[in-house]
Amino acid sequence: MGWLGNLFKKSNNIDSDKKQNRIQSNTTSQNQTIQLNSYTDLKGIFKENGAIIAESYRQIEESKVEYKAVTSYLSDMEKIDRIPKLDREAIEDAARNILNLNKERNHIRNRRYDITDIQYRLFERYEMQLPKELTSLKEAESYQIDIDGDIKRLENEKQGFLDEEDDIINKQSFLRGVAKTTFIVILVLFAIFALLTSSSGSNMTLPFLLTVLMGMASALYIFMEARKNAHDIKMVQLKLNKVIMLANKVAIKSVNNRNYLEYSYSKYMVDNYEQLKSRWEQYVKIKDENRRFESNTQLLEFYNNILIKELKRYKVNDSEIWIYQPSAILDSREMVEVRHRLNVRRQKLRERIQHNKEQKDEATKAIISLIKAYPDSEVEAIRILKKYKIKQDVIINP
Known part of the structure; x- marks a missing residue:
């Protein structure tokens, strides 16, 4: 408590009535006039400003580290720019190879395929036999097309024979009709001839003979046609049975081939x-x-090491970072663009550091003002500041 006591020893003569007065408390975003009526109010303000000081200090340190890195980066760029043109050949060659290898890697990564991971692992397992399987599968599909064609052809032949069989059966039916009709006609003629002979006594021998000849000729025609039809139907049935047997064999082949497919x-x-x-x-x-990607990785590592080694020869501090932007080494316009972005970053870092310093100073002044106004709160202020790990010089030298 001594270091704050020495800092605020003049506060002992302050009139106690000031505890009822308004004091100015500067915070990060605005000036606040606070009427302090309780111990809780003081404690809350100490905590709030202590947190602001700790956070401001943290951000200042982070910004300084980043600022130092950006400054070093700009310094490296100047060193690279000063490398003689004749000595840049190895550096530019390594940068060019890194750029091309990275393009190739991106191209490989961005390729899109229909094959799934499961199929890839499957093909990997059957890699040796798959080329033969492809040939067999192609032949099987072609064979299946031929089989389907054969089945269709046999079905057409089968239907043709069935139609032909129906035609022969119809012919046989027609012959039976002709035979019956001829028989009836002959009987009628015989009856007429007999009637005429008995009634008129005419000689009907010739008509009888002619009728008998007609009957015999009709019978011979019917017999010959019926015999021919019987022979034809046997032949058709033989052919039909043969087609059915072939169709069954082809169907079995089709089933086996489809199962394989x-x-x-x-x-x-x-x-x-x-x-x-x-x-x-x-x-x-x-x-x-x-x-190729594996080979690319090895080559990329090789040229990365060359680029880093060459840059270190010219005292470039952060040489590793240049393997991620080799285009800036090859293209002066790209280098100018990078330098501009770094200068913008550095300016923003300066502004950030300044802003956090102002926040820290305002919070420090607020704590000092409160302790001067309320000396009894000094112990609590020290406890809270220690909790936030705030060093003494932050308060002593705000």
């Missing part, structure tokens, strides 16, 4: 050969890109 589609999580081919090509590209 469906299994392969399910195995590789695709819908057809073209999709599997597309996914496989993507897998090959991704694998190749992964190898």
Whole structure:
């Protein structure tokens, strides 16, 4: 308590009636006139201003660190600008390679593929057999097209034979009708001839003979046609049975082939050969890109080390940061842009430091004013300030 006691020893002669007066308390955002009527009011103000001092001090220190880094960065830029043109070749070559390698990395990262992670792992597992599977799957799909064509052709042939069988059956029915009609006609003629012979005594021998010849000719025609139809229907049935047997064999082949196709589609999580081919090509590209990315990483590390080593030769303090913006080394306009941004940052840091100093000073003055007005609160003020880890010189030298 001695360091504050020495600072405020002149406050002992202050009249106690001042405790009822208004005092000016300067804070971070505005001047406040506060009527202090209780111990709680004092304690709250000490805490508030103590927090402001601690936060201001923290932000000042952070800003100083950042300000120092920005200043060092600007100093490095000047050192780089002063490097002779003939000596910049190694630096610019490393920067150019870093820039190109980073572009390649970004291009690889930004590629989009349809293949899923599960499919990638699946293809990785069956990588050795997949090329053969692709060939087999293509042949199976082509074979399935041929099978479907055969089934359709056999169905058409089967239907043709069925139609032909129906036609022969219809012919047989027609012949039966002709036979019945011919028989009836002959019987009628015989009856007429008999009636005429008995009634008129005419000689009907010739008509009888002609009728018999007509009946025999009709019977011969019907017999020959019926025999031909019977033969044709047997042939049609033989052909139909053959077509049905072939259709059954082709159907079995179709079932087996479709089972293989469906299994392969399910195995590789695709819908057809073209999709599997597309996914496989993507897998090959991704694998190749992964190898290129690994090689890129090694080259990038190599050129990063060269750039850092070359910059350190010219006493550039923060040489590592330049591997993240090699374009500024290669393009003077980019360097000017970076310098401008850094100068803007440094100006804002100055303003930030000044603003926080003003806040700290205002809060410090507020605490000093309160202790002068209320000497009995000095112990509580010291306790609160210690809680916020505020050094003595912050109060002694505000």
